[in-house]
Amino acid sequence: MCATCGCGDDAGVRVTTVDGRFPLPQNHPSHPDDAPDHDHEHGPGHEHGHGHGSDPGRTVVLEQQILAKNDHLAEHNRAWLAARDVVAVNLMSAPGSGKTTLLERTIAESGRGLGVIEGDQETLFDARRIEAAGCPVVQINTGAGCHLDADMTARGLRALDPPPGSTVLIENVGNLVCPALFDLGETARVVIVSTTEGPDKPLKYPQMFVGAALVLVTKIDLLPHLTVSLDEITDAIAAVNLRAPVLPVSSTRGDGMTAWYEWLAALPRA
């Protein structure tokens, strides 16, 4: 079983375009972007044990980053994107915070030059919504997986084939825990929290919020019906991440969306 994406199982990773075409083989026995094992750090006095005449109880120093393979694939993705003059944004949130609705509005109001990679355990629901909005989209289904990783992203990018100058919006699996650990090769990370979640999320899930380049507070149109104030939410975000700008938006009503589009447009290109 592939250690990165779990393919080869019944519940393996699938990359799909919404008309049901499978542009890439689903059971890939090898990863084309696999690097040779030359990028680990060597501690002093280490050995490569190749199985000849090893002493009993021998310690082999590896000093290897556990996420080295994912990080290497992420750097490949970064280089691939830069070579094409494409920027990629990794959108993360709890399930139901409004990621897909935000994308639908974004596509409707600034639709040119966008592409979407959708990540969910199962279904093409979100990809169909994006397609209906008129934007190129690829759905990644992780099966049992709880996060997108660099290998899945590489497959999704190849399937999407974004043109030069475009922006790829990657909607990660709804999950405030696991996606934070996996570099996809994105240009920037955006974390979304909705007003209906109250002020607790940043302090409950600090690792996710610490890594955000931007935090979007969605569903601000619902504030009159809630006991929480926008200030309480922005204060909680600031307690965990002082540097990320916070943009309050309503995807249904349109509040604050211009600032989000301007932030997207200002993303650095290679």
Added chain:
Amino acid sequence: MHELAITQSVVEAVMAKLPDERITVVSLDIGALSGIEPDALRFCFELVTAGTTLEGAALEIARPRGRAHCRRCAVDFDLDVPILLCACGSADVDVERGQELAIRSVQVA
């Protein structure tokens, strides 16, 4: 949980480096701020190593503590959860240690 993917990465990396060796101990550095829960990792380890050259290996996990630097008051302090707040009240804090996620070494039979 993502500890499953992490454990799979550990096993795959060890098997790639030492394909013909029976592994008896795997020593990891899992920093206090790494976002990995050692108990969840242990739970997955037995599952993932079954049928491999790492089956039955002991798992040793060192937990380097988090260490941070406050940009406002220039103090260095210990940190066990990724809430970046200095005692002086500033959140303008850089993490310097504690995010390690590495295979330190293994013992071969």
